[in-house]
Ligand SMILES: Cc1ncc(C[n+]2csc(CCOP(=O)(O)OP(=O)(O)O)c2C)c(N)n1
């Protein structure tokens with residue numbers, strides 16, 4: 001067995017050099033590792049939104065659900081609640097997750113539901129050709145802001161930390177070994193995990209040189225320390241020139257949301273209830 005059989009017949013339409021390739025290859029490698037460790041890939045479900053990032057589910061040969069823009073999280077939550085034995089991985093763009101779907105993300109973190117969200121944060125709308133997003137820097141010039149944005153970006157990791165997320169990390173689409181390590185740790189985490197990946201859109205916002213100049217790997221950082229995590233998360237605010245830390249900022253054990261629902265399906269005997277209803281109404 002190798003990760004080659006995790007590919008699909010779908011023709012890849014991403015631009016050459018797009019950071020999505022690194023995420024795709026890292027995820028396939030991690031799924032392959034999981035399978036070799038004895039975890040059946042039938043129990044993995046991928047969910048994506050709408051955008052360039054979303055096509056990732058077309059390119060990986062496991063169960064998946066293509067949802068709509070901004071709604072990756074509620075779909076992932078529904079799947080996890082329906083069957084808590086599944087490993088549910090959501091892929092969303094920064095427009096998708098931090099714009100239209102932001103409140104879902106906050107509630108997922110607050111509930112500590114055991115899903116992993118991988119955010120392809122290219123800080124631009126890729127598919128719709130270059131509008132600004134909640135993490136574009138002040139002054140960003142794009143299709144919808146030819147004279148530059150007048151807004152400061154949000155720091156999504158700071159927002160997620162304050163919302164109760166129990167695993168937070170940042171990756172970069174350059175350097176696949178680090179990305180693989182982060183994904184593996186996020187998937188192993190029991191509870192809500194989010195990886196903000198600086199995924200470079202070479203066509204509409206090419207940040208490779210900038211990130212390579214500023215990015216560094218977190219070392220000697222204790223992810224169990226909330227205040228230390230907050231300090232590291234605040235080091236770069238997605239706007240100013242500052243060192244950009246990569247790695248796991250925060251990790252905490254806590255009760256997960258789906259556990260009380262584990263035997264719910266069996267208890268309510270959904271099948272016979274539906275039959276009764278149908279018989280009564282036909
Ligand atoms: C409900 C809804 N709102 C808006 C759109 C239009 N739309 C499609 S993709 C997209 C933005 C994609 O940007 P992002 O989520 O950052 O993903 P990327 O393409 O950069 O991977 C938008 C606004 C849509 N399809 N559906």
Ligand code: SF4
Nearest residue numbers: 015018052126201202
């Ligand atoms: S537009 Fe940007 S995000 Fe979309 S495929 Fe091309 S490089 Fe990737």
